[in-house]
Amino acid sequence: MLGNGIVTGGWVELRNVRAELDGLLVRDSPISCLLASESASVAVRDCAFEKCKVAGIEVNASARVNATSVIVRHTDGPAFGVPERASLVVDAFEVSDAQTLVWADCEAGATVRMSRGRVNGVEASPAPCVKGDVP
Numbered sequence: 001m002l003g004n005g006i007v008t009g010g011w012v013e014l015r016n017v018r019a020e021l022d023g024l025l026v027r028d029s030p031i032s033c034l035l036a037s038e039s040a041s042v043a044v045r046d047c048a049f050e051k052c053k054v055a056g057i058e059v060n061a062s063a064r065v066n067a068t069s070v071i072v073r074h075t076d077g078p079a080f081g082v083p084e085r086a087s088l089v090v091d092a093f094e095v096s097d098a099q100t101l102v103w104a105d106c107e108a109g110a111t112v113r114m115s116r117g118r119v120n121g122v123e124a125s126p127a128p129c130v131k132g133d134v135p
Contacts, residue, residue, distance in 0.1 A: 055081035085109030
């Protein structure tokens with residue numbers, strides 16, 4: 001479990017693990033602030049991701065992320081990215097100043113479920129595999 005810390009100028013990359021992130025701030029990342037990959041199963045709670053070059057949270061390669069109470073700000077790409085077969089569930093989120101809310105490759109098997117989100121100045125651009133309350 002990673003918790004109550006700050007990662008500046010880097011990122012959190014989780015591959016083929018079960019992990020919990022709680023109370024973490026990740027900022028100024030040259031890639032995605034959180035990358036879950038290779039069948040990782042990750043629970044994210046009360047975390048913030050700021051100034052991420054690629055995405056706030058990126059999930060790929062059969063990974064699963066369940067995120068609750070997350071904030072994503074100032075990303076050059078989407079707040080949430082699922083570029084291949086993987087699963088993201090995000091609840092009680094806040095997004096501002098991102099290129100788009102979510103980018104998901106539905107044809108590759110991406111699935112996204114969203115609920116209770118607040119978005120400020122960000123295009124939703126929903127895809128067919130993005131379900132739930134898309135603001």
